[in-house]
Amino acid sequence: MSTYNWRKSSYIGNAGNCVNVAADRDGTVRIRESDTPDVKLAASSATFGAFIRAVKADAFGGSPQTEPAGPRTPHPLKKRLT
Structure with a gap:
């Protein structure tokens, strides 16, 4: 079993909820x-x-912290829930 050197973005600051990334x-x-x-x-x-x-490149329609300015065309890879 491998032990990973997990890293988090410095952008997140002290927030506990973030995504960690490691290279195998x-x-x-x-x-x-x-x-x-x-x-x-x-x-x-x-x-x-x-x-x-x-x-x-904001291909997924904005981050949770920032709403996009104005209407957007949905990304072709993003499925719409109906």
Whole structure:
């Protein structure tokens, strides 16, 4: 069993609820929610990089802290609940 060096964003400050990220020896990126550390996701570094670029480009419609200014077209990968 591997021991990971989990990191969190410096942007989060002292908040307890955040996402932690760690790199595995084979380059796989491990992701977990600090509230549920036993549940982990894995992604290739390329996939994780693409996700980070999409978040920075606001491809998913704004962060929970900031509402988008004005109407938005839904992202084509985002499913709508009906």
